[in-house]
Amino acid sequence: MPALLELEQVRARYGAVQALHGVSLDVEEGEIAAVLGANGAGKTTTLRAISGNVRREGEIRFAGRRLARTGPDDAARLGIAHVPEGRGTFAELTVWENLRLGAYTRSGRLRDDYARVQTYFPWLEERRNQQAGTLSGGEQQMLALARAFMQRPKLLLLDEPSLGLAPLLIAEIFRIIRELNEHEGLTVLVVEQNAHIALQAARRAFVLEVGRVALSGPSEELQQHESVRRSYLGY
Amino acid sequence: MATFVATLTKRKTAVSTGVSIPVVALLVAGAVFLLIGCLSSEIFAQQTVSGLADGAIFGLLALALVLIYRATEVVNFAQGEMAMATTYFAYQLTQWHLTYWLAFVLTLAFAFVFGVLVQVAFIRPVQHKSVIAVVIVTVGLFILIDGVVTWIWGADLKFMAAPFGNNVYTLSGVAFSRLDIGVFLVCIASMVLLWLLFQYTKLGLAMRASALRPSSAALVGVRVDRMLAVGWGLAAVLGAVAGMMTEPKQFVLQPPLMQPILLYAFAAAVLGGLESPFGAVVGGLTLGVFLNLIGQYVGFATSELRLPIAFAVLLFVLVLKPTGLFGRRQVRRV
Amino acid sequence: MSMRRAGAPAVAAAVAALLCVLPFLLDGYHQGIASAVGIYFVAILGLNILTGYTGQISIGHGAFMAIGGYTTVILSHDHHTNLIATLPAAAALTFVCGVAVGIPALRLSGVYLALATFALAVSVPQLPLKFSKFLGGSNGLQTDHTVSHLWLYAVSWACAALGFVLGWLLLRGRIGRAFRAVRDSELAAASSGVSLPIYKTLAFGVSAAYAGVAGSLFVLWTNGFAQPNEFEILLSLKILIGAAVAGLGSLWGVAVGAIFIGLLPQLSASVPLIGPAHGQDVVFGFVVILIMLVLPNGFAGLLWRVRAAIKTRPGTS
Numbered sequence: 001m002p003a004l005l006e007l008e009q010v011r012a013r014y015g016a017v018q019a020l021h022g023v024s025l026d027v028e029e030g031e032i033a034a035v036l037g038a039n040g041a042g043k044t045t046t047l048r049a050i051s052g053n054v055r056r057e058g059e060i061r062f063a064g065r066r067l068a069r070t071g072p073d074d075a076a077r078l079g080i081a082h083v084p085e086g087r088g089t090f091a092e093l094t095v096w097e098n099l100r101l102g103a104y105t106r107s108g109r110l111r112d113d114y115a116r117v118q119t120y121f122p123w124l125e126e127r128r129n130q131q132a133g134t135l136s137g138g139e140q141q142m143l144a145l146a147r148a149f150m151q152r153p154k155l156l157l158l159d160e161p162s163l164g165l166a167p168l169l170i171a172e173i174f175r176i177i178r179e180l181n182e183h184e185g186l187t188v189l190v191v192e193q194n195a196h197i198a199l200q201a202a203r204r205a206f207v208l209e210v211g212r213v214a215l216s217g218p219s220e221e222l223q224q225h226e227s228v229r230r231s232y233l234g235y
Numbered sequence: 236m237a238t239f240v241a242t243l244t245k246r247k248t249a250v251s252t253g254v255s256i257p258v259v260a261l262l263v264a265g266a267v268f269l270l271i272g273c274l275s276s277e278i279f280a281q282q283t284v285s286g287l288a289d290g291a292i293f294g295l296l297a298l299a300l301v302l303i304y305r306a307t308e309v310v311n312f313a314q315g316e317m318a319m320a321t322t323y324f325a326y327q328l329t330q331w332h333l334t335y336w337l338a339f340v341l342t343l344a345f346a347f348v349f350g351v352l353v354q355v356a357f358i359r360p361v362q363h364k365s366v367i368a369v370v371i372v373t374v375g376l377f378i379l380i381d382g383v384v385t386w387i388w389g390a391d392l393k394f395m396a397a398p399f400g401n402n403v404y405t406l407s408g409v410a411f412s413r414l415d416i417g418v419f420l421v422c423i424a425s426m427v428l429l430w431l432l433f434q435y436t437k438l439g440l441a442m443r444a445s446a447l448r449p450s451s452a453a454l455v456g457v458r459v460d461r462m463l464a465v466g467w468g469l470a471a472v473l474g475a476v477a478g479m480m481t482e483p484k485q486f487v488l489q490p491p492l493m494q495p496i497l498l499y500a501f502a503a504a505v506l507g508g509l510e511s512p513f514g515a516v517v518g519g520l521t522l523g524v525f526l527n528l529i530g531q532y533v534g535f536a537t538s539e540l541r542l543p544i545a546f547a548v549l550l551f552v553l554v555l556k557p558t559g560l561f562g563r564r565q566v567r568r569v
Numbered sequence: 570m571s572m573r574r575a576g577a578p579a580v581a582a583a584v585a586a587l588l589c590v591l592p593f594l595l596d597g598y599h600q601g602i603a604s605a606v607g608i609y610f611v612a613i614l615g616l617n618i619l620t621g622y623t624g625q626i627s628i629g630h631g632a633f634m635a636i637g638g639y640t641t642v643i644l645s646h647d648h649h650t651n652l653i654a655t656l657p658a659a660a661a662l663t664f665v666c667g668v669a670v671g672i673p674a675l676r677l678s679g680v681y682l683a684l685a686t687f688a689l690a691v692s693v694p695q696l697p698l699k700f701s702k703f704l705g706g707s708n709g710l711q712t713d714h715t716v717s718h719l720w721l722y723a724v725s726w727a728c729a730a731l732g733f734v735l736g737w738l739l740l741r742g743r744i745g746r747a748f749r750a751v752r753d754s755e756l757a758a759a760s761s762g763v764s765l766p767i768y769k770t771l772a773f774g775v776s777a778a779y780a781g782v783a784g785s786l787f788v789l790w791t792n793g794f795a796q797p798n799e800f801e802i803l804l805s806l807k808i809l810i811g812a813a814v815a816g817l818g819s820l821w822g823v824a825v826g827a828i829f830i831g832l833l834p835q836l837s838a839s840v841p842l843i844g845p846a847h848g849q850d851v852v853f854g855f856v857v858i859l860i861m862l863v864l865p866n867g868f869a870g871l872l873w874r875v876r877a878a879i880k881t882r883p884g885t886s
Contacts, residue, residue: 076455076456084451088451101452101455104455104457364866368866371810371857371861372861372862374809374857375854375857376858378853378857379853382849382851382853382854383851539699546688549688550673553676553681
């Protein structure tokens with residue numbers, strides 16, 4: 001069965017600076033995959049290359065079809081939801097408006113989608129009309145997840161969901177991610193600096209170094225791997 | 236109905252503007268002053284009503300300017316000329332024997348298309364390159380549109396049918412012209428309709444999102460470029476209404492019709508805060524009333540000084556509060 | 570780099586020689602156009618110093634031109650002052666006005682400053698209508714005598730040359746470095762000891778002085794008449810267009826900008842299809858838009874790109 005997402009020798013640059021030197025990875029349908037690496041390794045750029053936010057070369061296939069040099073709005077229409085660094089929350093708009101924007105590419109009534117979202121994030125209903133920027137960091141991250149889920153995407157790209165959050169919240173976020181994956185069949189590609197929690201949630205992982213995939217494999221293997229332990233897991 | 240009102244009031248607490256207590260207090264004080272003045276003097280009331288009608292036009296054009304500025308950080312110098320051109324279109328329709336209000340509606344549709352075309356053809360190619368370039372393009376458009384209109388219709392004075400008639404109503408000694416009331420109502424209705432569009436429709440939400448955070452909007456599937464074009468189309472529609480309301484107030488139609496209005500609209504937009512639609516409206520109404528009252532009661536302030544006075548008001552506000560009455564230091568997010 | 574430096578004085582000398590010879594090749598009407606180019610050169614140079622080098626945007630230079638123009642006319646009309654002597658007077662007065670505008674401008678930034686100066690440009694021409702006793706009202710005032718085309722050409726281009734040299738000297742030295750520091754980063758400039766308020770207001774004053782001289786010459790160009798409708802907003806917009814075509818930060822680009830706004834209206838008046846009275850505007854507006862689409866950073870941007878291309882060619886150092 002072909003993978004849902006395939007990257008083949010993807011190169012990307014910001015102006016004159018080459019950020020990705022040929023990244024190849026794949027994500028199978030229904031799994032959670034992780035991209036690990038230090039700062040500047042190219043993790044965020046990889047996600048941007050997928051959603052079309054950066055100039056790139058190389059081949060990207062999604063659901064069997066080649067992704068042309070499309071922009072981010074096309075990626076959204078194809079079923080890719082990208083929660084970027086900083087969450088991409090519309091701070092000036094209300095919680096409800098943020099969710100509604102998440103469902104922008106969907107037609108028809110949103111009632112069912114919204115009901116489903118509420119099962120994972122029950123607190124959203126009472127905060128409907130609150131300005132999104134006044135939510136706490138953890139709440140904003142959950143709102144971002146909810147917004148992405150409203151899109152009913154095939155693939156969810158998450159950029160450092162743990163950033164700036166306390167450990168308890170991080171665990172909660174990843175619990176929800178795993179639930180969305182198991183109960184909704186959502187395929188997730190998560191980029192994380194927190195390798196520990198990422199390897200626990202993901203089935204497979206790719207370690208990026210200086211714009212290339214240095215290591216890849218099932219999470220259990222990587223967790224045992226010498227250099228991964230030293231560099232990313234701290235022991 | 237109850238839920239509608241409830242959502243309205245709920246929204247008010249959720250929406251944040253650059254409103255500060257001193258500004259609100261000032262405006263309330265001003266409103267009270269106006270009310271007292273209107274009740275005590277007929278001339279005061281007349282000038283206030285007339286000023287509100289003028290001010291509604293300023294506010295409408297200012298709203299168009301703010302609409303575009305919020306989305307693109309560009310001041311559209313051609314906004315007035317675009318409004319003037321669409322008014323000539325309406326004029327032409329009435330010359331072809333369409334009724335005024337039919338011509339009005341058709342002109343709005345034409346204005347929308349015109350605005351979209353201008354954005355796509357002239358603005359889009361430069362909008363990411365350089366802000367100065369875009370401004371110069373709008374200046375070029377100012378000159379171009381003026382030239383084209385003069386070429387097609389000539390520079391002589393034209394007359395359109397009066398949309399509201401020339402009746403004057405008297406209420407306890409105060410004369411209200413039907414024209415002023417009509418102009419005021421049409422302008423305010425346009426503003427309200429626009430507000431409804433932005434607050435309650437999917438398109439309006441997408442446009443607000445595009446203006447606030449273009450890259451985040453793109454990630455959820457909004458075609459930001461299209462939203463910009465729609466924004467220009469809507470701004471052109473607002474301008475068309477402003478132009479068609481200005482014509483009867485000036486009694487004639489000629490190419491320089493909207494040039495002074497553009498200046499007052501700039502002053503109103505800056506007064507209200509360039510990023511605040513609400514500020515544009517309040518700024519316009521305030522400016523209109525203020526100019527009329529000053530002209531009435533300060534002998535020195537004859538009609539030649541209207542523009543310099545508007546400028547002085549502008550400068551005064553900017554020196555005290557550089558971002559205008561309702562503006563706030565907006566950090567532009569990507 | 571050294572090639573270019575050696576080339577520049579030679580080019581300047583060649584241009585100067587050409588300018589000296591040119592008027593004798595042209596008839597009176599075209600001499601007038603050439604003078605107009607010189608006048609616009611001075612005005613655009615002034616605006617460029619402000620915007621290009623200190624980053625403050627002004628769309629109000631028509632107002633300063635009006636002040637300079639009326640100064641010349643009043644001095645000539647009421648006091649029979651020598652016309653050339655009115656030029657420094659105009660420069661001095663507009664310098665003071667520029668500083669006066671520059672002080673509140675300190676509080677404004679970007680678009681707010683642009684709009685405030687725009688409002689200035691619109692308002693100042695209204696003043697002669699209000700104070701018509703002193704300033705002649707809508708009919709305007711006239712100098713006590715007119716000048717020949719050749720005289721105007723000589724004086725305009727002498728001022729242009731003077732302004733160019735002055736500008737070059739100013740921007741080379743300490744003041745110029747301060748100006749550029751202010752433009753590039755106000756924060757950095759302030760923290761390295763550049764006194765922001767002084768340099769920003771100074772820039773405004775100098776820029777206004779240039780416009781004032783241009784205004785005096787402009788009045789002489791229109792047969793010595795100073796009328797409010799000569800200084801309406803279109804003039805400020807033209808100067809702005811000229812500065813944008815010139816591009817920011819290039820003194821040579823200013824010449825291109827001046828030629829553009831000086832010549833184009835004349836050329837486009839002869840466009841056949843559209844009636845002569847309105848053909849000007851249509852063509853001018855259209856060409857302005859076209860230029861901005863093709864060269865968003867003006868001539869200076871083009872120069873920059875050309876120089877960058879030359880530098881990256883293999884074989885050059």
